[in-house]
Amino acid sequence: MKLLQPGHLIDGFEILECLHAGGMAHIYTVQYAKTTDGSRRESEFPMAMKIPRMTAGDGAENIVSFEVEQQILPALSGAHVPRYVASGDLSRTPYLVMEYVPGQTLEHWSQAFEETPFKVGEHDMALARMGSALAHAVHSLHKQNVCHLDLKPANVLICPNGHVVLLDYGLSCHAHFPDLLAEELRKAVGSPAWIAPEQVVGVRGDPRSDIFAIGVMLYHLATGELPFGEPSTAGGMRQRLWMDPVPPRKLKPDLPEWLQEVILRCLHPEAAKRYPSAAHLAMDLANPDQIRITERGRQTQGTGFKVHFKRWFKAAGMHYQPSPLPSRQIQEVPILMVALPHEDVSDATWYSLREAVARSLGIRPGARLACVTVISSGDTSSTDSHKSETRVHRTHLTRMQQWAQGLDLQDHQVSFHVLESGDVAQALVRYAQGNEVSMIIMGAATHGLQLQRFVATVPIKVAMDAPCTVILVKQDLPFELLGTAASADDARGAQPLAT
Numbered sequence: 001m002k003l004l005q006p007g008h009l010i011d012g013f014e015i016l017e018c019l020h021a022g023g024m025a026h027i028y029t030v031q032y033a034k035t036t037d038g039s040r041r042e043s044e045f046p047m048a049m050k051i052p053r054m055t056a057g058d059g060a061e062n063i064v065s066f067e068v069e070q071q072i073l074p075a076l077s078g079a080h081v082p083r084y085v086a087s088g089d090l091s092r093t094p095y096l097v098m099e100y101v102p103g104q105t106l107e108h109w110s111q112a113f114e115e116t117p118f119k120v121g122e123h124d125m126a127l128a129r130m131g132s133a134l135a136h137a138v139h140s141l142h143k144q145n146v147c148h149l150d151l152k153p154a155n156v157l158i159c160p161n162g163h164v165v166l167l168d169y170g171l172s173c174h175a176h177f178p179d180l181l182a183e184e185l186r187k188a189v190g191s192p193a194w195i196a197p198e199q200v201v202g203v204r205g206d207p208r209s210d211i212f213a214i215g216v217m218l219y220h221l222a223t224g225e226l227p228f229g230e231p232s233t234a235g236g237m238r239q240r241l242w243m244d245p246v247p248p249r250k251l252k253p254d255l256p257e258w259l260q261e262v263i264l265r266c267l268h269p270e271a272a273k274r275y276p277s278a279a280h281l282a283m284d285l286a287n288p289d290q291i292r293i294t295e296r297g298r299q300t301q302g303t304g305f306k307v308h309f310k311r312w313f314k315a316a317g318m319h320y321q322p323s324p325l326p327s328r329q330i331q332e333v334p335i336l337m338v339a340l341p342h343e344d345v346s347d348a349t350w351y352s353l354r355e356a357v358a359r360s361l362g363i364r365p366g367a368r369l370a371c372v373t374v375i376s377s378g379d380t381s382s383t384d385s386h387k388s389e390t391r392v393h394r395t396h397l398t399r400m401q402q403w404a405q406g407l408d409l410q411d412h413q414v415s416f417h418v419l420e421s422g423d424v425a426q427a428l429v430r431y432a433q434g435n436e437v438s439m440i441i442m443g444a445a446t447h448g449l450q451l452q453r454f455v456a457t458v459p460i461k462v463a464m465d466a467p468c469t470v471i472l473v474k475q476d477l478p479f480e481l482l483g484t485a486a487s488a489d490d491a492r493g494a495q496p497l498a499t
Contacts, residue, residue, distance in 0.1 A: 342375060
Protein backbone atom coordinates (compact mmCIF):
# COMPACT_ATOMS: atom_id res chain seq x y z
CA MET A 1 0.00 0.00 0.00
CA LYS A 2 1.28 3.45 -0.91
CA LEU A 3 2.07 6.03 1.76
CA LEU A 4 -1.10 7.71 3.04
CA GLN A 5 -1.39 11.47 3.33
CA PRO A 6 -2.66 13.41 6.38
CA GLY A 7 -6.45 13.64 6.38
CA HIS A 8 -7.01 10.26 4.73
CA LEU A 9 -9.95 8.39 6.33
CA ILE A 10 -10.05 4.66 7.10
CA ASP A 11 -13.03 3.12 8.91
CA GLY A 12 -13.67 6.14 11.10
CA PHE A 13 -10.01 7.00 11.73
CA GLU A 14 -8.19 10.03 10.34
CA ILE A 15 -4.52 9.81 9.38
CA LEU A 16 -2.35 12.51 11.00
CA GLU A 17 1.28 11.77 10.12
CA CYS A 18 3.56 8.89 9.20
CA LEU A 19 5.81 7.79 12.08
CA HIS A 20 7.61 4.95 10.35
CA ALA A 21 7.77 3.50 6.83
CA GLY A 22 9.41 0.08 7.17
CA GLY A 23 9.89 -3.02 5.09
CA MET A 24 6.88 -4.77 6.62
CA ALA A 25 4.50 -1.97 7.63
CA HIS A 26 3.73 1.74 7.75
CA ILE A 27 2.81 3.31 11.09
CA TYR A 28 0.77 6.51 11.42
CA THR A 29 -0.60 8.60 14.25
CA VAL A 30 -4.38 8.77 13.97
CA GLN A 31 -7.45 10.23 15.62
CA TYR A 32 -11.15 9.52 15.39
CA ALA A 33 -12.71 11.08 12.31
CA LYS A 34 -15.40 13.75 12.59
CA THR A 35 -19.00 12.61 12.45
CA THR A 36 -21.64 14.05 10.14
CA ASP A 37 -22.53 16.72 12.69
CA GLY A 38 -18.92 17.90 12.89
CA SER A 39 -18.15 16.49 16.32
CA ARG A 40 -15.19 14.25 17.03
CA ARG A 41 -14.95 11.43 19.55
CA GLU A 42 -12.12 11.96 22.01
CA SER A 43 -9.73 9.10 22.70
CA GLU A 44 -8.53 8.22 26.20
CA PHE A 45 -4.98 8.05 24.87
CA PRO A 46 -2.99 8.88 21.70
CA MET A 47 -3.45 6.29 18.94
CA ALA A 48 -1.30 4.81 16.19
CA MET A 49 -2.33 2.78 13.13
CA LYS A 50 -0.18 0.01 11.67
CA ILE A 51 -0.80 -0.94 8.04
CA PRO A 52 1.15 -3.93 6.66
CA ARG A 53 2.88 -3.72 3.28
CA MET A 54 1.20 -6.13 0.88
CA THR A 55 2.45 -5.28 -2.59
CA ALA A 56 3.28 -7.87 -5.24
CA GLY A 57 6.93 -7.96 -4.20
CA ASP A 58 6.30 -8.50 -0.48
CA GLY A 59 6.58 -11.99 1.01
CA ALA A 60 3.80 -14.09 2.48
CA GLU A 61 5.25 -13.54 5.95
CA ASN A 62 3.89 -9.96 5.89
CA ILE A 63 0.33 -11.25 5.59
CA VAL A 64 0.79 -14.06 8.10
CA SER A 65 2.51 -11.84 10.69
CA PHE A 66 -0.34 -9.32 10.38
CA GLU A 67 -2.84 -12.09 11.07
CA VAL A 68 -0.78 -13.23 14.06
CA GLU A 69 -0.62 -9.75 15.59
CA GLN A 70 -4.31 -9.16 14.87
CA GLN A 71 -5.02 -12.35 16.80
CA ILE A 72 -2.66 -11.82 19.75
CA LEU A 73 -2.70 -8.08 20.53
CA PRO A 74 -6.37 -7.92 21.66
CA ALA A 75 -5.69 -10.79 24.10
CA LEU A 76 -2.83 -8.96 25.86
CA SER A 77 -3.13 -6.59 28.79
CA GLY A 78 -0.91 -4.78 31.23
CA ALA A 79 1.43 -1.84 31.31
CA HIS A 80 4.04 -3.42 29.04
CA VAL A 81 1.93 -3.65 25.86
CA PRO A 82 0.13 -0.95 23.86
CA ARG A 83 -3.65 -1.07 24.32
CA TYR A 84 -5.63 -2.48 21.42
CA VAL A 85 -8.31 -0.27 19.79
CA ALA A 86 -9.52 -1.75 16.46
CA SER A 87 -8.49 -3.69 13.35
CA GLY A 88 -9.49 -4.15 9.73
CA ASP A 89 -9.53 -7.45 7.88
CA LEU A 90 -7.68 -8.53 4.75
CA SER A 91 -10.75 -8.35 2.51
CA ARG A 92 -10.75 -4.53 2.68
CA THR A 93 -7.93 -2.57 4.30
CA PRO A 94 -5.80 -4.46 6.83
CA TYR A 95 -4.79 -2.29 9.77
CA LEU A 96 -4.29 -2.33 13.52
CA VAL A 97 -5.08 0.66 15.72
CA MET A 98 -3.45 0.66 19.13
CA GLU A 99 -2.25 2.98 21.84
CA TYR A 100 0.61 5.26 20.82
CA VAL A 101 3.14 5.14 23.64
CA PRO A 102 5.65 8.02 23.75
CA GLY A 103 9.27 7.08 24.23
CA GLN A 104 12.32 5.97 22.28
CA THR A 105 13.20 2.54 21.01
CA LEU A 106 16.16 0.72 22.48
CA GLU A 107 17.82 1.30 19.11
CA HIS A 108 17.82 5.06 19.73
CA TRP A 109 18.38 4.69 23.48
CA SER A 110 21.58 2.71 22.84
CA GLN A 111 23.01 5.52 20.72
CA ALA A 112 22.54 8.02 23.54
CA PHE A 113 23.80 5.39 26.00
CA GLU A 114 27.08 5.03 24.08
CA GLU A 115 27.60 8.80 23.92
CA THR A 116 26.84 9.55 27.59
CA PRO A 117 29.99 10.17 29.71
CA PHE A 118 29.20 7.95 32.70
CA LYS A 119 31.22 7.95 35.92
CA VAL A 120 33.08 4.78 36.89
CA GLY A 121 30.58 1.95 37.42
CA GLU A 122 27.52 3.98 36.39
CA HIS A 123 27.59 2.63 32.82
CA ASP A 124 27.14 -0.95 34.01
CA MET A 125 24.42 -0.05 36.50
CA ALA A 126 22.46 1.90 33.88
CA LEU A 127 22.66 -1.13 31.61
CA ALA A 128 21.51 -3.38 34.46
CA ARG A 129 18.51 -1.13 35.22
CA MET A 130 17.45 -1.17 31.59
CA GLY A 131 17.91 -4.94 31.38
CA SER A 132 15.88 -5.50 34.55
CA ALA A 133 13.02 -3.34 33.24
CA LEU A 134 13.10 -5.26 29.94
CA ALA A 135 13.05 -8.61 31.76
CA HIS A 136 10.01 -7.53 33.80
CA ALA A 137 8.19 -6.58 30.57
CA VAL A 138 9.01 -9.94 29.01
CA HIS A 139 7.91 -11.79 32.15
CA SER A 140 4.52 -10.07 31.95
CA LEU A 141 4.05 -11.57 28.47
CA HIS A 142 5.09 -15.04 29.58
CA LYS A 143 2.54 -14.96 32.40
CA GLN A 144 -0.09 -14.45 29.67
CA ASN A 145 1.22 -17.51 27.77
CA VAL A 146 2.80 -15.40 25.03
CA CYS A 147 6.39 -15.61 23.79
CA HIS A 148 7.46 -12.55 21.81
CA LEU A 149 10.10 -14.34 19.67
CA ASP A 150 11.20 -11.18 17.88
CA LEU A 151 12.80 -9.14 20.63
CA LYS A 152 15.30 -6.67 19.22
CA PRO A 153 16.13 -3.01 19.85
CA ALA A 154 13.54 -1.75 17.33
CA ASN A 155 10.75 -3.58 19.20
CA VAL A 156 11.65 -2.38 22.70
CA LEU A 157 10.24 1.02 23.66
CA ILE A 158 11.74 2.82 26.66
CA CYS A 159 9.49 5.43 28.22
CA PRO A 160 10.85 8.60 29.85
CA ASN A 161 10.36 7.05 33.33
CA GLY A 162 12.39 3.97 32.40
CA HIS A 163 9.32 1.77 31.92
CA VAL A 164 9.55 -0.70 29.01
CA VAL A 165 6.78 -1.40 26.47
CA LEU A 166 7.16 -4.23 23.92
CA LEU A 167 6.07 -3.69 20.33
CA ASP A 168 5.33 -5.80 17.23
CA TYR A 169 3.75 -9.20 17.92
CA GLY A 170 3.77 -10.36 14.30
CA LEU A 171 6.17 -13.23 15.02
CA SER A 172 4.85 -14.05 18.48
CA CYS A 173 3.33 -17.28 19.72
CA HIS A 174 0.31 -17.58 22.02
CA ALA A 175 -0.08 -20.99 23.62
CA HIS A 176 -3.88 -20.86 23.36
CA PHE A 177 -4.08 -19.81 19.69
CA PRO A 178 -3.05 -21.61 16.48
CA ASP A 179 0.56 -20.85 15.56
CA LEU A 180 -0.03 -19.55 12.03
CA LEU A 181 3.65 -18.94 11.34
CA ALA A 182 4.60 -22.53 12.18
CA GLU A 183 1.68 -23.90 10.15
CA GLU A 184 2.00 -21.76 7.04
CA LEU A 185 5.70 -20.94 6.67
CA ARG A 186 7.35 -24.03 8.24
CA LYS A 187 10.80 -22.46 8.54
CA ALA A 188 12.87 -20.62 11.11
CA VAL A 189 11.26 -17.21 11.65
CA GLY A 190 13.01 -14.35 13.42
CA SER A 191 15.71 -11.71 13.12
CA PRO A 192 19.06 -13.44 12.44
CA ALA A 193 21.09 -11.47 15.00
CA TRP A 194 18.70 -12.14 17.90
CA ILE A 195 17.06 -15.48 17.12
CA ALA A 196 17.55 -18.25 19.73
CA PRO A 197 19.09 -21.65 18.86
CA GLU A 198 15.83 -23.56 19.31
CA GLN A 199 14.05 -21.12 16.99
CA VAL A 200 16.63 -21.90 14.30
CA VAL A 201 15.44 -25.51 14.22
CA GLY A 202 11.78 -24.46 14.20
CA VAL A 203 10.81 -24.78 17.88
CA ARG A 204 8.57 -21.89 18.93
CA GLY A 205 6.88 -21.10 22.22
CA ASP A 206 9.76 -21.48 24.69
CA PRO A 207 9.90 -18.39 26.97
CA ARG A 208 13.65 -18.91 27.34
CA SER A 209 14.02 -17.92 23.67
CA ASP A 210 13.14 -14.38 24.73
CA ILE A 211 15.76 -14.57 27.48
CA PHE A 212 18.33 -15.44 24.82
CA ALA A 213 17.32 -12.32 22.85
CA ILE A 214 17.71 -10.17 25.97
CA GLY A 215 21.21 -11.63 26.33
CA VAL A 216 22.05 -10.63 22.75
CA MET A 217 20.93 -7.05 23.43
CA LEU A 218 22.86 -6.84 26.71
CA TYR A 219 25.97 -8.23 24.98
CA HIS A 220 25.66 -5.64 22.20
CA LEU A 221 25.15 -2.75 24.63
CA ALA A 222 28.05 -3.88 26.83
CA THR A 223 30.60 -4.49 24.05
CA GLY A 224 29.37 -2.72 20.93
CA GLU A 225 29.47 -6.08 19.09
CA LEU A 226 26.78 -8.64 18.26
CA PRO A 227 27.62 -12.02 19.85
CA PHE A 228 26.92 -14.02 16.67
CA GLY A 229 27.16 -11.30 14.05
CA GLU A 230 24.37 -10.96 11.50
CA PRO A 231 24.38 -14.29 9.61
CA SER A 232 22.55 -14.37 6.29
CA THR A 233 22.42 -18.14 5.81
CA ALA A 234 20.76 -21.01 7.66
CA GLY A 235 24.20 -22.54 8.31
CA GLY A 236 25.43 -19.31 9.84
CA MET A 237 22.46 -19.20 12.21
CA ARG A 238 22.84 -22.87 13.18
CA GLN A 239 26.29 -22.19 14.65
CA ARG A 240 24.68 -20.78 17.78
CA LEU A 241 23.34 -24.27 18.56
CA TRP A 242 26.80 -25.19 19.83
CA MET A 243 28.99 -22.07 19.89
CA ASP A 244 29.56 -19.56 22.66
CA PRO A 245 30.27 -15.95 21.76
CA VAL A 246 33.58 -14.31 22.62
CA PRO A 247 33.50 -13.49 26.37
CA PRO A 248 32.49 -9.84 26.77
CA ARG A 249 35.42 -9.23 29.13
CA LYS A 250 37.83 -10.16 26.35
CA LEU A 251 36.41 -7.28 24.32
CA LYS A 252 35.92 -4.96 27.33
CA PRO A 253 38.38 -5.90 30.11
CA ASP A 254 36.82 -3.42 32.56
CA LEU A 255 33.41 -5.08 32.32
CA PRO A 256 32.42 -6.45 35.76
CA GLU A 257 32.35 -10.21 36.21
CA TRP A 258 28.73 -10.17 37.40
CA LEU A 259 27.56 -8.62 34.13
CA GLN A 260 29.40 -11.19 32.03
CA GLU A 261 27.95 -13.95 34.23
CA VAL A 262 24.43 -12.70 33.47
CA ILE A 263 24.99 -12.18 29.74
CA LEU A 264 26.60 -15.55 29.07
CA ARG A 265 23.99 -17.40 31.08
CA CYS A 266 21.30 -15.80 28.90
CA LEU A 267 23.20 -16.89 25.78
CA HIS A 268 23.74 -20.55 26.63
CA PRO A 269 23.00 -22.75 23.58
CA GLU A 270 20.74 -25.02 25.65
CA ALA A 271 17.56 -23.35 26.87
CA ALA A 272 17.54 -25.41 30.08
CA LYS A 273 20.84 -23.83 31.14
CA ARG A 274 19.69 -20.25 30.76
CA TYR A 275 17.72 -18.35 33.38
CA PRO A 276 14.57 -20.38 34.07
CA SER A 277 12.39 -17.29 33.85
CA ALA A 278 12.71 -13.61 33.02
CA ALA A 279 11.81 -12.80 36.64
CA HIS A 280 14.99 -14.58 37.82
CA LEU A 281 17.00 -12.53 35.32
CA ALA A 282 15.37 -9.28 36.47
CA MET A 283 16.21 -10.02 40.10
CA ASP A 284 19.87 -10.70 39.31
CA LEU A 285 20.17 -7.45 37.35
CA ALA A 286 18.50 -5.54 40.20
CA ASN A 287 20.93 -7.04 42.75
CA PRO A 288 24.29 -7.40 40.99
CA ASP A 289 26.20 -7.50 44.30
CA GLN A 290 24.51 -10.83 45.11
CA ILE A 291 25.10 -12.63 41.82
CA ARG A 292 26.95 -15.90 42.27
CA ILE A 293 30.08 -15.62 40.10
CA THR A 294 31.24 -18.82 38.40
CA GLU A 295 34.03 -19.52 35.93
CA ARG A 296 31.64 -18.27 33.26
CA GLY A 297 31.81 -14.75 34.67
CA ARG A 298 35.60 -14.78 35.16
CA GLN A 299 36.76 -16.18 31.84
CA THR A 300 38.46 -13.96 29.28
CA GLN A 301 39.22 -16.64 26.69
CA GLY A 302 36.68 -18.26 24.42
CA THR A 303 35.36 -21.82 24.77
CA GLY A 304 37.80 -24.38 23.39
CA PHE A 305 37.43 -26.52 20.28
CA LYS A 306 36.79 -29.75 22.21
CA VAL A 307 33.80 -28.31 24.04
CA HIS A 308 32.37 -26.86 20.86
CA PHE A 309 32.87 -30.15 19.03
CA LYS A 310 31.02 -32.07 21.78
CA ARG A 311 28.17 -29.56 21.60
CA TRP A 312 28.09 -29.81 17.81
CA PHE A 313 27.86 -33.60 18.02
CA LYS A 314 25.10 -33.34 20.63
CA ALA A 315 23.17 -30.74 18.62
CA ALA A 316 23.37 -32.87 15.47
CA GLY A 317 21.39 -35.65 17.13
CA MET A 318 19.18 -33.60 19.41
CA HIS A 319 15.42 -33.74 19.05
CA TYR A 320 13.98 -30.47 20.25
CA GLN A 321 10.65 -30.78 21.99
CA PRO A 322 7.86 -28.19 22.14
CA SER A 323 7.77 -26.31 25.42
CA PRO A 324 5.04 -26.49 28.05
CA LEU A 325 2.75 -23.51 28.56
CA PRO A 326 4.94 -20.47 29.37
CA SER A 327 2.85 -19.68 32.45
CA ARG A 328 3.19 -23.26 33.68
CA GLN A 329 6.92 -23.25 33.08
CA ILE A 330 7.49 -20.09 35.12
CA GLN A 331 5.22 -21.44 37.88
CA GLU A 332 7.58 -24.38 38.22
CA VAL A 333 10.53 -22.07 39.02
CA PRO A 334 8.93 -19.42 41.27
CA ILE A 335 10.56 -16.75 43.37
CA LEU A 336 9.84 -17.47 47.02
CA MET A 337 10.18 -14.74 49.62
CA VAL A 338 10.64 -15.30 53.34
CA ALA A 339 10.03 -12.34 55.64
CA LEU A 340 12.45 -12.60 58.56
CA PRO A 341 11.67 -10.46 61.62
CA HIS A 342 14.62 -8.73 63.24
CA GLU A 343 13.13 -7.95 66.65
CA ASP A 344 10.78 -9.63 69.13
CA VAL A 345 11.54 -12.97 67.52
CA SER A 346 12.18 -16.28 69.28
CA ASP A 347 14.50 -19.05 68.19
CA ALA A 348 11.41 -21.21 67.69
CA THR A 349 10.06 -18.78 65.10
CA TRP A 350 13.36 -18.79 63.21
CA TYR A 351 13.37 -22.59 63.29
CA SER A 352 9.77 -22.85 62.12
CA LEU A 353 10.37 -20.44 59.24
CA ARG A 354 13.44 -22.39 58.16
CA GLU A 355 11.49 -25.65 58.18
CA ALA A 356 8.67 -24.12 56.12
CA VAL A 357 11.10 -22.68 53.58
CA ALA A 358 12.97 -25.99 53.33
CA ARG A 359 9.73 -27.81 52.53
CA SER A 360 8.71 -25.26 49.91
CA LEU A 361 12.10 -25.32 48.18
CA GLY A 362 12.26 -29.09 48.39
CA ILE A 363 9.25 -29.55 46.12
CA ARG A 364 10.25 -26.77 43.70
CA PRO A 365 13.63 -27.50 42.04
CA GLY A 366 15.00 -24.35 40.48
CA ALA A 367 12.98 -21.99 42.68
CA ARG A 368 14.70 -18.85 43.89
CA LEU A 369 14.68 -17.63 47.50
CA ALA A 370 14.66 -13.99 48.56
CA CYS A 371 15.25 -13.41 52.28
CA VAL A 372 13.84 -10.04 53.34
CA THR A 373 13.80 -8.10 56.60
CA VAL A 374 12.29 -4.66 57.15
CA ILE A 375 13.84 -2.18 59.57
CA SER A 376 12.70 1.25 60.63
CA SER A 377 14.36 4.22 58.96
CA GLY A 378 15.21 5.50 62.43
CA ASP A 379 17.45 2.47 63.02
CA THR A 380 20.11 3.96 60.74
CA SER A 381 20.10 7.55 62.00
CA SER A 382 23.24 8.82 63.69
CA THR A 383 25.76 11.60 63.39
CA ASP A 384 27.50 9.63 60.64
CA SER A 385 24.44 8.36 58.77
CA HIS A 386 26.31 6.59 55.94
CA LYS A 387 28.52 4.52 58.24
CA SER A 388 25.58 3.80 60.50
CA GLU A 389 23.41 2.63 57.61
CA THR A 390 26.15 0.40 56.26
CA ARG A 391 26.80 -1.12 59.69
CA VAL A 392 23.11 -1.75 60.44
CA HIS A 393 22.48 -3.29 57.02
CA ARG A 394 25.56 -5.49 57.34
CA THR A 395 24.40 -6.71 60.76
CA HIS A 396 20.99 -7.76 59.44
CA LEU A 397 22.45 -9.29 56.29
CA THR A 398 24.83 -11.39 58.40
CA ARG A 399 21.97 -12.54 60.62
CA MET A 400 19.90 -13.64 57.59
CA GLN A 401 22.88 -15.42 56.03
CA GLN A 402 23.45 -17.33 59.26
CA TRP A 403 19.76 -18.30 59.33
CA ALA A 404 19.99 -19.61 55.74
CA GLN A 405 22.98 -21.84 56.50
CA GLY A 406 20.60 -24.51 57.71
CA LEU A 407 18.95 -24.76 54.27
CA ASP A 408 19.95 -26.98 51.37
CA LEU A 409 20.48 -24.37 48.64
CA GLN A 410 22.52 -26.50 46.26
CA ASP A 411 20.03 -26.10 43.40
CA HIS A 412 18.62 -22.73 44.40
CA GLN A 413 19.72 -19.14 44.05
CA VAL A 414 19.34 -17.06 47.18
CA SER A 415 19.64 -13.35 47.90
CA PHE A 416 19.31 -11.21 51.03
CA HIS A 417 17.63 -7.83 51.25
CA VAL A 418 17.29 -5.24 54.01
CA LEU A 419 14.44 -2.77 53.45
CA GLU A 420 13.82 0.47 55.32
CA SER A 421 10.25 1.55 55.96
CA GLY A 422 7.91 2.79 58.64
CA ASP A 423 5.23 0.41 57.36
CA VAL A 424 6.49 -3.17 57.44
CA ALA A 425 3.47 -4.72 55.71
CA GLN A 426 3.49 -2.19 52.88
CA ALA A 427 7.24 -2.66 52.32
CA LEU A 428 6.85 -6.44 52.06
CA VAL A 429 3.91 -6.17 49.65
CA ARG A 430 5.73 -3.67 47.44
CA TYR A 431 8.80 -5.86 47.34
CA ALA A 432 6.69 -8.86 46.31
CA GLN A 433 4.95 -6.83 43.59
CA GLY A 434 8.17 -5.40 42.20
CA ASN A 435 10.02 -8.71 42.07
CA GLU A 436 7.39 -11.12 40.69
CA VAL A 437 7.28 -13.05 43.96
CA SER A 438 5.01 -16.12 43.77
CA MET A 439 4.83 -16.98 47.47
CA ILE A 440 5.50 -15.16 50.74
CA ILE A 441 6.42 -17.18 53.83
CA MET A 442 6.27 -15.33 57.14
CA GLY A 443 5.58 -15.90 60.81
CA ALA A 444 2.05 -15.68 62.12
CA ALA A 445 1.40 -13.31 64.99
CA THR A 446 1.11 -15.31 68.21
CA HIS A 447 0.45 -12.51 70.66
CA GLY A 448 -2.38 -10.07 71.09
CA LEU A 449 -5.03 -12.45 69.74
CA GLN A 450 -7.85 -10.45 71.30
CA LEU A 451 -6.43 -7.23 69.85
CA GLN A 452 -6.32 -8.75 66.34
CA ARG A 453 -10.09 -8.64 66.26
CA PHE A 454 -9.87 -4.86 66.07
CA VAL A 455 -6.38 -4.08 64.69
CA ALA A 456 -4.86 -5.99 61.76
CA THR A 457 -1.36 -7.31 62.42
CA VAL A 458 1.48 -7.18 59.88
CA PRO A 459 0.89 -10.80 58.71
CA ILE A 460 -2.83 -10.14 58.24
CA LYS A 461 -2.16 -6.92 56.30
CA VAL A 462 0.32 -8.74 54.02
CA ALA A 463 -2.11 -11.62 53.48
CA MET A 464 -4.86 -9.14 52.52
CA ASP A 465 -2.80 -7.04 50.08
CA ALA A 466 -0.16 -9.38 48.66
CA PRO A 467 -0.33 -10.19 44.91
CA CYS A 468 0.56 -13.83 45.58
CA THR A 469 0.11 -16.77 47.95
CA VAL A 470 0.98 -16.06 51.60
CA ILE A 471 1.90 -18.84 54.03
CA LEU A 472 1.71 -17.90 57.71
CA VAL A 473 3.91 -20.13 59.86
CA LYS A 474 3.00 -20.59 63.51
CA GLN A 475 5.53 -21.95 65.98
CA ASP A 476 4.22 -25.10 67.60
CA LEU A 477 7.06 -25.97 69.94
CA PRO A 478 9.55 -23.93 71.98
CA PHE A 479 13.02 -24.16 70.51
CA GLU A 480 14.58 -25.39 73.74
CA LEU A 481 12.39 -28.53 73.63
CA LEU A 482 13.19 -29.47 70.04
CA GLY A 483 16.12 -31.71 71.00
CA THR A 484 14.04 -33.62 73.54
CA ALA A 485 11.10 -33.92 71.15
CA ALA A 486 13.31 -35.07 68.30
CA SER A 487 14.84 -37.81 70.48
CA ALA A 488 11.38 -38.98 71.50
CA ASP A 489 10.25 -38.98 67.88
CA ASP A 490 13.26 -41.03 66.82
CA ALA A 491 12.57 -43.53 69.59
CA ARG A 492 9.01 -44.13 68.44
CA GLY A 493 9.63 -43.66 64.71
CA ALA A 494 7.48 -40.54 64.41
CA GLN A 495 7.52 -38.16 61.45
CA PRO A 496 9.53 -34.89 61.63
CA LEU A 497 7.88 -31.99 63.37
CA ALA A 498 5.52 -29.88 61.26
CA THR A 499 4.83 -26.23 61.78
